[in-house]
Amino acid sequence: MMSLIIYKSILVLIVFGITLFIAMYSTYAERKIAAFLQDRLGPNRAGPFGILQPVADGLKMFMKEEIIPGVSNKFLFILGPSLSMLTCLMTGTVIPWGSSLHIGGGEYSLQVADVNIGILYLLGVTSVGVYGIMIGGWASNNKFALLGALRASSQMISYELGMGLAIIALVMTTGTLSIGEIAAQQHGGHWNIIYQPLGFLIFIICAFAETNRAPFDLPECETELVGGYHTEYSSMKLGFYLFAEYINMFISSAIIATLYFGGFNMPFIGRFIHEPNTLVLLGTFFLFSKIFFFIFLFMWVRWTLPRFRYDQLMNLGWKGLIPLAILNIAITGIVMWLTGKIN
């Protein structure tokens, strides 16, 4: 029991560290990819190829003057970014980063907590993430920030529905809510994307909206809202908001990879390598390469598509994705009934 606690604590710390590290370097990657897509070079001054840029950015964030508006609700003003950061870091616990390692006769799962309602937990925690933005926007006591926060929360609530409905179709085929179980089921090339292409499309669009990434980055919009929900934020509190977005992106990529792209599974690899621990670590490596691809996709889309207009966004969410997701559920049900999986 004690060893399990120690193991889990170490795992939590590692996941925490990796999440922060990847989020940190996502900011760098974002700038580099943006530059490359626009025929520029991007940051290349701090260190070779500018790889120390995130450190410099972080240092800058810490050194900046911290302003809390006098008219703001001080407690909520500080709570906002903290809540954003907290919720997005909490989601990493249910993602299976690999199957089980075998050390000294014991079996150690690379998933921090294999709760059997993992997907529900995920949806729940990401919904709480709205509070971070909403509280931040409201506590600023600034009309623009409030508008940004309102836009963010209505957008996230709208797309949460589509996302939930897309997941329902997935849960119908997999028959479980445990993410570890779903990842394990996709062993041997039976990736869910093959069975749920429409569901995947809906899910990924909703994931873009949930993470407030372009083309759904309505909450932060310099041209319309001065800055968005974080207009009044400065220094590291602003940094927390921006950082939370990158962590969200990482976690979303991890969820997409796990739910639809086989997680830590890679077809055919078992034929060449038989040592179980190597296989597990290789699986983790594959998972991370999938995650990195999706992070790249997030950035690629961001620097390709322009931002939605607000009514277009709502139209897409309510009149487009939700009916499509319901249709997807119906189709899934019919196909399952026809193939005799349910009767």
Place this chain on the structure above:
Amino acid sequence: MQSLTNRSKQVSNKEMTLIERAYLPAILNGMLITIKHFFRKKATIKYPEVKREFAPVYRGMHVLKRDENGAERCTACGLCAVACPAEAITMTSAERKPGEEKLFREEKYASVYEINMLRCIFCGDCEDACPKEAIFLTDRIVPSDSLREKFVYGKDLLVEGVEENKRVDISKRQTKEVLEFKNNKELQHNRLK
């Protein structure tokens, strides 16, 4: 109607088909375009390490030339100031004292010569107007600053050094036409005897 460019497109207000209304093909098309740019050669020049090549007749910061013996060529005639459309040049003339022959080429010289670089439009008229081949525009760039006062360049910044390595090369600016013009008989007083 004949189109003016080859980029014109026929437009119509037809209803979009279902696939077009889904926008996905258009989005994928756009992403294809951006990813092509990802691998394209970058237009950026890494400035301090790599310097962009200027055209030989680039008009940058001015120089006040010295002659072969190291004496200032400028005689403070004021023609450059007159020619200057931006009125950026001001000068005060002074008389050469005995013993200063090494410093100034002729009896009159500019004791103060200032160009306001914020007013200057780098048209090169001063260069054309100068009968003494004293002022030239060079390929050097006027450095930026945060104070307006610092942009009034005096003789300390404009006159080239006496030493061989501090001389500013303006040979590229002396095109054939310019040399021909300067070899005009009426301007023979400008040549060193």
